[in-house]
Amino acid sequence: MEKSPPKDKKHRSVFKHDSKPVEQKPDCSKQARKKRADVRNFNDLYDACEGVDCVIHAAAYGMSGSEQLHKKEIQSVNIEGTGVVLEVCKQRNIPRLIYTSSVNVVFAGQTIIDGDEASLTYFPIDQQVNEYSRTKSIAEQMILAANGSPLAGGGKLYTCALRSPGIYGPEEQRHLPRLALNIERGLFAVRFGDPGALMNWVHVKNLVQAHILAAEALTLEKNYIAGGQAYFIHDNEKVNLFEWLSPLFEGLGVRKPWIRIPVFLVRISAIFMENLHYVLCPIVEITPPITRHEVLNVSCMHTFKINKARAHLGYSPKKYTFADCVDHYLKQNPKKRNFFLLKCFLWTVFLIGLVIVLINFPEIVKFLWEIWESYVGILQ
Numbered sequence: 531m532e533k534s535p536p537k538d539k540k541h542r543s544v545f546k547h548d549s550k551p552v553e554q555k556p557d558c559s560k561q562a563r564k565k566r567a568d569v570r571n572f573n574d575l576y577d578a579c580e581g582v583d584c585v586i587h588a589a590a591y592g593m594s595g596s597e598q599l600h601k602k603e604i605q606s607v608n609i610e611g612t613g614v615v616l617e618v619c620k621q622r623n624i625p626r627l628i629y630t631s632s633v634n635v636v637f638a639g640q641t642i643i644d645g646d647e648a649s650l651t652y653f654p655i656d657q658q659v660n661e662y663s664r665t666k667s668i669a670e671q672m673i674l675a676a677n678g679s680p681l682a683g684g685g686k687l688y689t690c691a692l693r694s695p696g697i698y699g700p701e702e703q704r705h706l707p708r709l710a711l712n713i714e715r716g717l718f719a720v721r722f723g724d725p726g727a728l729m730n731w732v733h734v735k736n737l738v739q740a741h742i743l744a745a746e747a748l749t750l751e752k753n754y755i756a757g758g759q760a761y762f763i764h765d766n767e768k769v770n771l772f773e774w775l776s777p778l779f780e781g782l783g784v785r786k787p788w789i790r791i792p793v794f795l796v797r798i799s800a801i802f803m804e805n806l807h808y809v810l811c812p813i814v815e816i817t818p819p820i821t822r823h824e825v826l827n828v829s830c831m832h833t834f835k836i837n838k839a840r841a842h843l844g845y846s847p848k849k850y851t852f853a854d855c856v857d858h859y860l861k862q863n864p865k866k867r868n869f870f871l872l873k874c875f876l877w878t879v880f881l882i883g884l885v886i887v888l889i890n891f892p893e894i895v896k897f898l899w900e901i902w903e904s905y906v907g908i909l910q
Contacts, residue, residue, distance in 0.1 A: 569611035575618040584626040584745050587615050587673070592662035594704050594824075596817040599804060601661045608665035609672075616676050616687075623683040626748040628741055629673040631691040633730075633762065633834060634663035639826035646835045647760055660823040670760065677758035688748040690756040692740050692763045695834075696827075699734030699850075700858040709775065710859065713784055717819045721772055721790045723829025729771060730764035730833055733850040737763060743843040755842050762834040765847050771828055777853035781860050793829045800825050 567574035569589040579585065589611060591597060592604035612629075619627050636642070636650040638658050652671065658664040670691045677689040696705055712718055740763045747756035772787065779786045803818035839845035 570606060570614055572614050572618060575614055576622060579618055579622045579624060582622065582624055584628070584748070585615065585619055585624055586628045586630065586741055586745070587612065588630040590630070590662075590666070592660075592665070594708055598660055598662055598821050598823065599808065599818070604661045604665055608662070608669050612669040612672055616672065616679075619681075619687055620679060621682050623681045623685065625681065625685055625688060626745060627673065627676070627687060627689045628744045628748070629670060629689065629691040630737075630741070631670045631673075631693045631760065632663070632666045633693050633695045633832070634658075634823075635667040635670050635693065637830075637832045638663060638823075639830050640832075641830060642832040642834070644833055644835050645762075647762065647838050659826065660821065663823065674758050674760060688754050688757040690744050690748060690758070691760040692737070692744060692839075693760055693834075694732050694737055694763050695730040696732070697734055697737060698731055698852060698855055700855050702734060702855070706778075706855060706859055707863075710778060710782060710863075712819055713775075713778060713782055715819065718775075718779075718784075719787055719789070721787045722793050722796045722825075724831060725770075725790070727770060727829060727831045728768040728833050729827070729831075730768060731774070731852075732764040733848075735850065736765055736847040739847070740839065740843065740845050743845055747843050759838075759842065761839040761843065761845075762836055763839055763845065764834065764836060765850065766836055768833050774852060777856040781856045793825065796820065796829075797822060797825050 565578040567578040569575065569587075589607065591607035592600060597604075615627070618624070634653075636645065636653055638653045640653075642650070652667050653663075655664050655667055658667070670693075673689045673691055676687055679687045681687055698705060709718075740761070744756055744761070746752055748754060776786060800818065800820050800822045803816075804821060806816060806818075836845060836847070
């Protein structure tokens, strides 16, 4: 599963050891041995990969929270680390490499309805609004370009990439806790974006299934069908984020948002909070409640087909519910938190920032006034 590593053990990757030759189907009944290594350190990875014949590269940094704004570290882990993984595979004669990628390599706020791998090209890297998406795109292209590369001891390296959307599951530690925290803080008190916007999610067990199938599809037995290929992977369901989060709102005892505000206001606040983060970072690190990239993810329609994964890998996602994950989360975190003072502070900062922006950019005031006149005209 793609995730940012814990703070006390940064940028480490876990490798599964399997001594079977590549022509044979991997024996998943064997117990995995685990070693930890810095994904950017060649010697660490080289030692960790002894006896390995397949690497699943899931180490990444900068997916959510304040980490999204740590550009140098994101580049170091996601790009340089991927280069190290590739080199280790070549020197260790590891013939299979699977990269846990992201739908963000093709999405950056544009409408996508049932997109597939053949019709969607990489979104221009210089137009990506966040460093994570940019580096994931570069890393995926590095991985796929390496397909067919010679190994040091002979043979070839076969690679593929699995593009996942948001990941959820009972022990998922990135999306659900952050969403719950922001709901309790009152930051989901309003709706924004296209009310009919849909997106995909993937349960961690479905994503694991896809990785196992991809490992098999990079063998001679499967005619290396996945070599050099990218696949969209999700639960084969389309959901509206605010409706999908209903079990979480109910579980936290918070009313679902019903007031709708323009997307550009949320985007302005995200820009303001990101810049505030950079200004205060030398003194204290403030996690932005929402970033520009998250605004795009929530407000824009973007759905994908999994037909290629079905055909090549035999991928067949099972049915899971977000409500079950919420129940598990609430059992692990039963204590309700009160963020009244924090809510007051954040809304005050938002309003002050909005006033500053409106004073300095009169064209925004004109735009708002035109929207208001249109709204009044509809009511009349």
